[in-house]
Amino acid sequence: MKKKIFKFITIGATVLTMTLNTISVNANSSGMGMQLLKRYNSNEIIYLKNKPIEIPVYAKEQTEQLRGVWVSTVYNLDFPSKKGLTEWEYKNEYIRILDNLEALNMNAVIFQVRPKLDAFYESNINPWSEYLTGTQGLSPEWDPLEWMIEEAHNRGMEFHAWFNPYRVTTGSEQLSDLASNNWARQNPQYVFNFGGKLQLNPGEPEVIKYINDSVMEVVENYDIDAVHFDDYFYPFKSGDSWYAKEEEAAFNKYGSGFKNRDDWRRNNVDKLIETVHNSIKTYNNNNNKSVQFGISPFGIWGHKDLHPEGSIEGTGSLTPRTSRASYDDQFADTRKWVKNNWIDYIAPQIYWTFDEKAAPYGELVDWWADVANGTEVNLYIGHASYRKADVNNKNLSWKNPQEISNQLKFNSLYDEIKGSIFFSYRSLLENVNNPVNNEFINILKTEHFTSKISSPTKSETSHSExxxxxxxxxxxxxxxxxxxxxxxxxxxxxxxxxxxxxxxxxxxxxxxxxxxxxxxxxxxxxxxxxxxxxxxxxxxxxxxxxxxxxxxxxxxxx
Missing domain, CATH: 2.60.40.10 (Immunoglobulins)
Incomplete structure (x- = not known):
């Protein structure tokens, strides 16, 4: 729903008018204030659908926009800095994170509360995380999550609780290495090994119930603004023998009625997404709440070569079939979830540059905007700020301090795009050894996110004024x-x-x-x-x- 225009600040003899509806233009418009997009350090023009891409010269002033940052706890990537911090150390580090995000005028923290069947919160279902205390199942003797949510809300920031649904381990750990109350250790029949890592079998109904119970435990006990899933569903397909043996029993039990195993796999993930959607919706309706459900999938759904116009499942993007895609290689039909309004927002991880042939940024943004059009789902774009922060990145385009700035300007051409999320927090910290990234951070602060702003209206249709x-x-x-x-x-x-x-x-x-x-x-x-x-x-x-x-x-x- 669009917001109204209002006047509230009187300055001398003038009146400052604030408009609360986002003004966007057609993605194909051109004229004053626009510039051709060219490759970095080159006069070569970048095209989208055989037309030169034009972006605004200056960043557009937005009036509502999600500005989110992923804070990863797996591997202690962003936070906490190490396992086993004292409560005082933990709180000080988290406050510094909020201070830095507030200085960038961010308004949403996407915090990883359950990196691998564990918890950064008091749980009757999942053990305490090893990334918190150093040992899975060992209590820190206090509940970080309630305090973290309150501190984020005190800054006017949303708190999105980020879950990894299926992952059991990140390395060579065995079930016997996990906490005694870890659900996977207690239910080994629902676990399989792929590439030396353990994960839950998406084809088992008990797995869906367990994940949904884990999500709803947090929804019902903490004042979160959203539940957030990332891009980990089935492991990406790898060869013809791709763990068919590990899931044989589940397929024989539940796979009848499907033309092939791939359709069955997609249906398994669909069931999880629809179940979580229904549970959150019921909770919201019964408690006058508005907890959102958002997903940040892999940036490519499918390729037009494999999914041409007229396909029942939908038309794919103009990306080469040699690139991975979530529909075919991960069995996650992310387009369907948007079209069915099973989620409140989607934030595809479009972690590439405009001139990346395997996955051109402009093509994918344009494709996702078309998917979101006409739905009740807010579209946010996931940006790879970590690639700009990597001093060893050999892709010349990431050496351009304007690359993500150009992406943000391009996004502003689409009404459907309601904000951005950056991966991850530490990539937004200044580093004396990376002047290019420092320049990008300064551009973000001085050209794009120049003042605080409210997050977008949530896509619900029934409400009172x-x-x-x-x-x-x-x-x-x-x-x-x-x-x-x-x-x-x-x-x-x-x-x-x-x-x-x-x-x-x-x-x-x-x-x-x-x-x-x-x-x-x-x-x-x-x-x-x-x-x-x-x-x-x-x-x-x-x-x-x-x-x-x-x-x-x-x-x-x-």
């Missing part, structure tokens, strides 16, 4: 400006956005969100804005957000 708060007062003190507002007990608001604008200097610097404040059981609220220049006068406004992020008109201060 959220009302503005009833009143707002501002009191200046020596330690900050105290804001006090009241709201009706019947309003559907679940949180509030605090906007601030400078009155005295006549600039547009104040056109920004200061804080997102969650609603509690009371109807009166207090927020202290400490990050102000006490010599300045400011004008404030508050808007209310409902459970699907619809935003009310502003309530200006009295």
């Amino acid at each position: 959220v009302q503005a708060p009833l009143s707002l007062r501002s009191i200046g003190t020596n330690y900050g400006n105290i804001l006090i507002w009241e709201d009706s007990p019947t309003n559907d608001a679940i949180s509030y956005l605090v906007y601030r604008g400078a009155i005295e200097d006549g600039s547009n610097e104040g056109k920004s969100i200061v804080r997102k404040v969650d609603r509690d059981n009371y109807n009166a609220f207090v927020f202290i804005d400490k990050n102000v220049d006490l010599s300045m006068r400011y004008k404030y406004a508050i808007t209310a957000l409902d459970k699907v992020n619809n935003e009310s008109r502003p309530r200006e201060q009295d």
